[in-house]
Structures are given as structure tokens and as C-alpha cells.
Amino acid sequence: MPRLVNHAQRRREILEVTWRLIATGGAEAATMREIARRAGYANGALARYFPNKEALIEAAYVYVSEQTDERxxxxxxxxxxxxxxxxxxxxxxxxxxxxxxxxxxxxxxxxRTVTDDQLARTNDAQLQRWRDKLVVLIREGRADGDVRTTVADELIAEQLLAMALGLQILGLLPEHPSTPRLQLRLIDTFVAGLK
Structure with missing residues (x-):
């Protein structure tokens, strides 16, 4: 009897290997051959799930975004x-x-989003979900009396998103990264300013 393959599980395993490989070695390190090797599959096995490296990188970004959303x-x-x-x-x-x-x-x-329309749309959709969530939380803060600023909710959400994305860049600088302690202080300072 042939062995049953859980394709969804296999796809998740490939994505887990891919995003960790990119995170530790960069996109250049994430070759199809290396991903297959680390996932324990034959090189050709990846094609069943991802037709090329670009599709795999996009899927890895979506996977990471979903993990962030879950957190x-x-x-x-x-x-x-x-x-x-x-x-x-x-x-x-x-x-x-x-x-x-x-x-x-x-x-x-x-x-990659600068030159790839599909990746740009994927990124835009994720950022819009975060904007929408931020606006909901800001409105809850207003209803609870914790947010009293006269700045529009959508503008506050955009400021918070810009700060978070900027901190992602600053936090990865090789020489003088923004420390976790500073990142949290910036968040606390901004949130306190909403009152």
C-alpha cells in the first residue's frame, strides 16, 4: 500500500526551512537545492509545491506574515x-x-517589491491588514478614554506602522542596531502620547 503524504504538512516544512535559511543566510543562500537538502527531500520534490524560487520566497514571506499575525x-x-x-x-x-x-x-x-508587482500586492495586502487592526485598537482606546489626541485614527495608525517598520530596519543595522530596550521605550513613549 502506498504511503500517504500530508502535502499541507510537507509544504509547511519546506516553508519553515526556507524562511529560517533566508533569515540566517540571506535570500542567496536559499537555493532550491539547499532548501530541499535541509528539508530532507529530493531537489525535484520542491517543484510540486513551488514552481520556482520566486514563488517560494513569496510563500515564505506570507508564511512569516501569518506567524506574526498569529502572535x-x-x-x-x-x-x-x-x-x-x-x-x-x-x-x-x-x-x-x-x-x-x-x-x-x-x-x-x-x-523585491520594487520590481515585482505580485510581491508588491502581497506586501500591500499585509500592511493594509495591520493598518486596519491598528485603527480598530485606536478606536477602542478612544472608546475607553485612553486615546484623547485629536489626530485622526488613520494617521496615528500610519505613524505607528511607519515606526514599527522603521524599527525593523534599525534593529538589524550591523554596527549600531536599535536595541530591544530602545524599541520598547519608543513604543511606550508613542502610546503614552496618545493620551
Whole structure:
């Protein structure tokens, strides 16, 4: 009897290997051959799941984005408004090992969005989901009386998103990275300013 293959599980395993390989060695290190080797599959086996490296890199970005979204959901459970806003932002900045690795995926992906319309659309969709979530949390903060600034909710969300994305870059600088402690202080300072 032939062995049953869980294709969804195999795809996840390939994506896990891919994003970690990109995070530690860069996109150049993530060759189809190396990914297959680390995942324990024959080189040709990847083609069943991903037709080429570009498709695999996009899928790895989506996979990392989904992991980040899951962490932000978990971090905000039982929280509202400003408390949830802070918890959400902490999961976006590279202040822990997992978020540093994820930022190492996001940065090279962004450079590819400049010349690849499909990747740009994928990135835009993710950023819009984050904007929408930030606006919801800001509105909850207003309803709770914790957000009192007269700045429009959408503008605050854009400022917070710009700060989080900027901290992803600053947190990865090779010589003088923005420290996790500084990243958290910046988030706390901004959130406190909403009052």
C-alpha cells in the first residue's frame, strides 16, 4: 500500500526551512537545492509545491506574515485599546530572537517589491491588514478614554506602522542596531502620547 503524504504538512516544512535559511543566510543562500537538502527531500520534490524560487520566497514571506499575525492575535487576547495596541506593536519590532529572524525575511522581501508587482500586492495586502487592526485598537482606546489626541485614527495608525517598520530596519543595522530596550521605550513613549 502506498504511503500517504500530508502535502499541507510537507509544504509547511519546506516553508519553515526556507524562511529560517533566508533569515540566517540571506535570500542567496536559499537555493532550491539547499532548501530541499535541509528539508530532507529530493531537489525535484520542491517543484510540486513551488514552481520556482520566486514563488517560494513569496510563500515564505506570507508564511512569516501569518506567524506574526498569529502572535499579534495571541498577544492581544483579553486586551483592548492602548494595552492591545502596545502588545500588537511589540510583536512587529525585532526585540526578540523570533522577531529579529522575521525582520531578516521582511527586509529583503521589501526590496523585491520594487520590481515585482505580485510581491508588491502581497506586501500591500499585509500592511493594509495591520493598518486596519491598528485603527480598530485606536478606536477602542478612544472608546475607553485612553486615546484623547485629536489626530485622526488613520494617521496615528500610519505613524505607528511607519515606526514599527522603521524599527525593523534599525534593529538589524550591523554596527549600531536599535536595541530591544530602545524599541520598547519608543513604543511606550508613542502610546503614552496618545493620551
Amino acid at each position: 499579534t492575535r495571541a498577544a492581544t487576547v483579553g486586551k483592548r485599546g492602548v494595552a492591545a495596541l502596545r502588545a500588537f506593536l511589540v510583536e512587529l519590532v525585532p526585540s526578540e530572537e523570533i522577531t529579529v529572524l522575521e525582520a531578516r525575511i521582511v527586509l529583503p522581501f521589501w526590496s
